[in-house]
Amino acid sequence: MNSFIRLLYRDLKAGIWSTKSMLVMQLVSPLFYIFVAGFAYTAVIPTSNIGNGKINYELYLAPGIIVMQIMFAASIAGAMLWIDKRLEMFSQILMGPFSRWQYILSKVVSIMLQGMLNAFLVFLIASPLLVGLSVSPLGLVYIVASLILGSLFFGSLTLAISVFIKSNESFNAVLNVMFTPLMFLSSVYYPLTSAPIAIRILSLANPLTYAADMLRAGLLGIYVPLLPLEIIALTVVSLGSFVAATIAFRRVKA
Amino acid sequence: MTKVFFGSSERELMEYCVETAELTKNYDKVAVVDHVSFEVRSGEVFGFLGPNGAGKTTTIKMLTTLLKPTTGHASVLGFDIVSESSKIRRLIGVVQQEPSYEMALSVEGNLDLYGFLWNVPKKERRDKIELLLDKFGLKDARKTKPQELSVGQRRRLQVAREFMHDSELMFLDEPTTGLDPQARRITLDFVREKVESGTTVFFTTHIMEEAEYICDRIAIINNGRILALDTIDNIKRKFGGVSVIHLRVADGKGGLNLKLEKLAGIERIAYPSGEDEPLKVYAKDADAVLSRIIDIITSSGLHVEELRIKEPSLDDVFVQMINSKGDTSNE
Numbered sequence: 001m002n003s004f005i006r007l008l009y010r011d012l013k014a015g016i017w018s019t020k021s022m023l024v025m026q027l028v029s030p031l032f033y034i035f036v037a038g039f040a041y042t043a044v045i046p047t048s049n050i051g052n053g054k055i056n057y058e059l060y061l062a063p064g065i066i067v068m069q070i071m072f073a074a075s076i077a078g079a080m081l082w083i084d085k086r087l088e089m090f091s092q093i094l095m096g097p098f099s100r101w102q103y104i105l106s107k108v109v110s111i112m113l114q115g116m117l118n119a120f121l122v123f124l125i126a127s128p129l130l131v132g133l134s135v136s137p138l139g140l141v142y143i144v145a146s147l148i149l150g151s152l153f154f155g156s157l158t159l160a161i162s163v164f165i166k167s168n169e170s171f172n173a174v175l176n177v178m179f180t181p182l183m184f185l186s187s188v189y190y191p192l193t194s195a196p197i198a199i200r201i202l203s204l205a206n207p208l209t210y211a212a213d214m215l216r217a218g219l220l221g222i223y224v225p226l227l228p229l230e231i232i233a234l235t236v237v238s239l240g241s242f243v244a245a246t247i248a249f250r251r252v253k254a
Numbered sequence: 255m256t257k258v259f260f261g262s263s264e265r266e267l268m269e270y271c272v273e274t275a276e277l278t279k280n281y282d283k284v285a286v287v288d289h290v291s292f293e294v295r296s297g298e299v300f301g302f303l304g305p306n307g308a309g310k311t312t313t314i315k316m317l318t319t320l321l322k323p324t325t326g327h328a329s330v331l332g333f334d335i336v337s338e339s340s341k342i343r344r345l346i347g348v349v350q351q352e353p354s355y356e357m358a359l360s361v362e363g364n365l366d367l368y369g370f371l372w373n374v375p376k377k378e379r380r381d382k383i384e385l386l387l388d389k390f391g392l393k394d395a396r397k398t399k400p401q402e403l404s405v406g407q408r409r410r411l412q413v414a415r416e417f418m419h420d421s422e423l424m425f426l427d428e429p430t431t432g433l434d435p436q437a438r439r440i441t442l443d444f445v446r447e448k449v450e451s452g453t454t455v456f457f458t459t460h461i462m463e464e465a466e467y468i469c470d471r472i473a474i475i476n477n478g479r480i481l482a483l484d485t486i487d488n489i490k491r492k493f494g495g496v497s498v499i500h501l502r503v504a505d506g507k508g509g510l511n512l513k514l515e516k517l518a519g520i521e522r523i524a525y526p527s528g529e530d531e532p533l534k535v536y537a538k539d540a541d542a543v544l545s546r547i548i549d550i551i552t553s554s555g556l557h558v559e560e561l562r563i564k565e566p567s568l569d570d571v572f573v574q575m576i577n578s579k580g581d582t583s584n585e
Contacts, residue, residue, distance in 0.1 A: 006371050014356040014367060088354035095318045096371060097344045 003098050007106035015080045015110065023118065026072050030065045030122045034058065034129070050191050053222045062126040063215040064188030067150055069122050070115035071182065071208060074154030075175050078162030080107060081252075082171065090252070104249045107159060108242060112151035119147050135219065142218030145231070149238040150211035156241035163248040187212050187224075210234035268332055271296050271423045271454040272317060277326035279312050279478075286312045288478035289326065294423075299445070299455040301469030303462070305576055309478040310458040311351055314425050317456070318348050331422055347421030349413050351428045351458075355400040361411055362387070362396040365418055372419035379418065386414040389444055391437065405432040413441055423454045430464060442468045462568040474575055481575050486568055493571050496521050497540035500532040501547065502560035513550050519543045532560050 038058035045057045084090040093103060123130075135143065158175065165171045183189070185199060186208040192200045203209050210230035217223045224230070272294035279287040287309040294300040304310050315321040317330055319339035327334070333341045356364050362383060369379040387393045390410040400408050409432045416424065426445065430438040446468060449455055459465055465472055466486055473483040482489050503510060514523060514535065519542055524534040537543040540563045551558055566574075 006373065010356075010367060010371060014358050014363075083357065087357055088350055088352045089356065091320055092348070092350060092354050093371070095320055095343060095346070095348045095350075097340070097373075098371075099340065 004102045004106055007093070007098060007102055008109055011080065011106050011110035012113070015076075015083070023073075023114070026069065026118060027121055027125070030069060031125055033065045034062050034122075034126050038062065038129075045190075049193055050216070050222045050224060053220075055220060055222060058129055059220060060191065060216070061189065062129055063219050064186075064212045066119045066122045066126070067146065067208065067212045067215050068183065068188055069118040070147060070150040070211065071154045071179065073115040073118045074111050074151065074158045075172075075179075076111065076114065078158040078171050078175070079168070080110075081159060081162045082168040085252075086168075100249055100252075101246060104159060104246055108152060108155040108245070111155035112148060115151035115155070116147045130219065133220065136221070139218040139221060142214045146211045146214035146218065146234075149214075149234045150207070153207050153211075153234065153238040153241050156238070156245040160241065160245040160248045163245075163252050182206060182208050187216075192224075207234055207237050268296055270294060272300075272328070272330050272456065274317075274328040275326055277313070277316060277328050278324050279309075279316060279321060280324040285324075285478050287316070287323075290475070290478070290480055292473055292480060292483055294454060294456055295471070296454050297449065297452065298470040299449055299457055299468050301465040301472035302456060302458045302475060303460065303465055303472055303572065304458075304475035305460055308475045310475060311427055312478075313475070314348070314427050314456070314458065318346060318425055319343055345422045347416045347419065347424040349416050349424070349426045349429045351431065353408055354412055355408060355415075357400060360397045360399055361392050361403070361407075364400065364411060365415055368415045369418035374419055382418050386417055389440065390414040391440070406434055406437055409433055410437060410441070417444070417448070421453055423456065424448070425456045427458050428460070429457075430459070430461070438464070462572055466568050474572060476576050490566060490568065490571055493575055495566070495574065496536045496538055497566060498564045498570075499535040499537065499540055499544055499547065500560055500562050500564055501535060502532045502558070503551070504557040504559055510550065510554065510556060513554070514547070517543065517546055517550070519546070 038061045041061070042057040047054045047056060050060070081090070084093070090103075094100065161174060161178075162171050165174060185202045186206045187203060188208060192203050192209070195203065204226070210233055213224045213227055213230055214234065217227055270293040272292075274293075275291050276289045277287060277291070278285055278289050290309075290313065302310050302313065312321065316323050317328060317335060319330075319335055319342055322336055329335065330342045331345050333339075335342065356367060359367060365383045365386060366379055369382060374382070387396055390413065392407065392410060392414065395403060395407055400411065403411065409429075413426075413429050424445075429445075430441055433441060442464065445455055445457070455468075457465075457469060469486065471483070471485050472489065474481045474489070482493055484492065511523075511525070511533075514520070514533075519537050519539055521536040521538065524536070526533055535543065535547070544561075544563060547561070551561075
C-alpha cells in the first residue's frame with residue numbers, strides 16, 4: 001500500500017478520531033448560529049440581495065456557517081503537528097519509509113476530509129432550511145470545490161503557521177486572533193453589496209469569502225458578480241498556501 | 255558475497271552495515287560530533303557508549319537520515335545518508351531515546367498501527383502483536399492507553415513496537431531507560447535473539463553492564479570524538495591500566511597501612527569507609543605488588559580475610575577515559 005495512504009490512515013485513526021469530542025463541540029455553535037441567530041436576524045433583515053437574487057437571511061447564513069466549519073477543522077491540522085512533535089512521532093515517522101512531503105500531504109488531506117465531514121454534519125443540521133432546494137450538477141461541482149479548496153487553504157495555512165510558532169499555546173492564541181477578522185471581514189455573516197467600502201475591499205481579499213460565495217452558488221443557485229474571479233483566486237491561494245506550507249515544513253526540526 | 259532474505263526482498267550481505275568517514279555535525283560552529291570515523295560490522299551488536307551530551311544521539315540522527323552532517327560522509331547498508339536517505343529508511347528500525355507513542359490508541363492499537371505504517375500484512379501483525387505483548391510483559395495492559403501506563407511499560411511498548419517490522423539494522427538509543435532489571439534483561443535478550451536471526455544492532459547506552467552483556471564491539475565517545483573502538487576485552491586491556499587489589503585483614507591494620515604506603519609500584523590506596531569494605535590498592539603491575547603485599551602479611555603474621563586482584567570493569571575504564579580527556583585512539 002502507498003506510504004501516503006498509510007500515513008493518511010494513521011492521521012484519521014490516531015489523530016482526528018482522538019479529537020472526536022472536539023469535533024462534536026465544534027458542531028454546537030453552528031447549531032446556534034443557524035437556528036437562533038439566523039432566525040433572530042431574519043426578523044431584522046427580512047431578505048438579502050445577492051447578485052442574481054434575493055433570499056431569506058437564515059438561508060443566506062447557513063452556507064457561510066458550513067464553510068466556517070472547514071476553517072475551524074483546519075485548526076486541528078496545526079494541533080496534530082504539535083502532538084506529533086511532543087510525542088516524538090514526527091521524528092519517528094521521518095525515520096521510517098516516508099518523506100516530509102508525504103507527511104504534510106497526509107495532514108492536509110486528513111484535514112480536508114474532516115472539514116468535509118464537519119461541513120456535511122452542519123449541512124444535515126441545516127437541512128430543514130434547505131428542503132425544497134434543488135442542486136444542479138454545476139452546483140454540486142461548486143459545493144465540492146468550495147469544500148476541497150477551502151480545506152486545502154486553511155489546512156495549509158494553519159500547518160505553515162504552526163511551523164513558525166514555538167508553543168501550542170501561542171499557536172492557539174494566534175489562530176484565535178486570526179480567525180476573528182477572517183470571519184467578520186467576509187461574506188459569511190452578511191452580503192457585501194450593502195457593506196461599507198472598506199469592509200467590502202478587505203472581505204474581497206479573504207479566501208473565506210470565496211469559499212462561502214462558491215458554496216452559496218452551489219447550494220442556493222445565487223451568484224455574486226465576481227464569482228468566476230473568486231473561484232480562480234481560491235484555487236490559486238489554496239495551491240499557493242499548500243506549496244508555502246510544504247516549503248515551511250522543511251524548516252521543522254525532527 | 256552471501257545473500258540474505260530481508261522481508262520479501264533479497265539483499266547482499268555486506269561486511270559493514272555502517273561506515274563513517276570524518277563525520278561531523280556542528281551547531282552554531284560548535285562540533286557536537288567531531289570527525290568521527292568507524293564501521294559497524296554486519297550481524298554484530300555495536301555499542302556506542304558515552305556520557306550524556308557526548309554526541310551519541312546526534313550521530314544516530316545523522317545515520318538515520320534525520321539530520322544532515324556538516325561535513326564528512328557516512329553510508330548505512332551501502333547507501334549514502336544524504337543522497338540515498340529514503341533507501342536507508344526502508345531498511346532500518348529506530349528506538350529513540352525520547353518517549354514516543356500514539357496517545358489516543360491502546361498498547362495493542364499502537365503496535366497494530368505501527369505495523370500498518372510499515373506495511374506489515376494483517377495476519378502477520380496479529381501474530382507479532384501476540385508475540386511482543388507476551389515477550390515484553392504487556393499482555394495485561396493490551397487495552398490500556400499509554401498515558402495510563404507506568405514509565406517502564408511505556409518504554410517496553412516503544413521498544414516492542416520497533417519489532418513489529420523487520421529491520422536489517424536497528425538503532426537502539428538507550429532502549430532500557432526506565433526499565434527495571436528484569437525488564438532490562440528481557441529486552442536485551444530479545445535484542446540478542448534478533449541479532450542471531452540476522453539483524454545488526456547499533457546500541458547506545460551509558461550503562462556499562464548492559465554494554466558488557468550485549469555488545470560485540472564498542473566505541474567510547476566523548477565531546478563528539480571517539481576515544482576508543484574495539485572489543486570490550488581489548489579496550490579493558492588497552493585502556494584499563496590500573497588493577498585493584500582488595501585486601502582485608504582481621505587485625506593490625508594500622509601497622510599494615512604504614513608499610514603499604516611505603517611499597518613501590520602503588521598508584522594509590524583507598525581506605526575502607528565501613529567495617530565490611532576491603533582496603534583497595536591500585537597498581538599498574540598488580541601481580542608484582544600482590545607478591546610484595548603477601549611478603550608483608552607473612553612477615554607481620556596477620557590473618558588475611560580477603561586478598562584478590564580485581565580486574566578493572568568497563569565502568570572503571572569508561573570513567574578513567576572520560577576523565578582523562580583528549581587522549582584519543584581509534585582502531
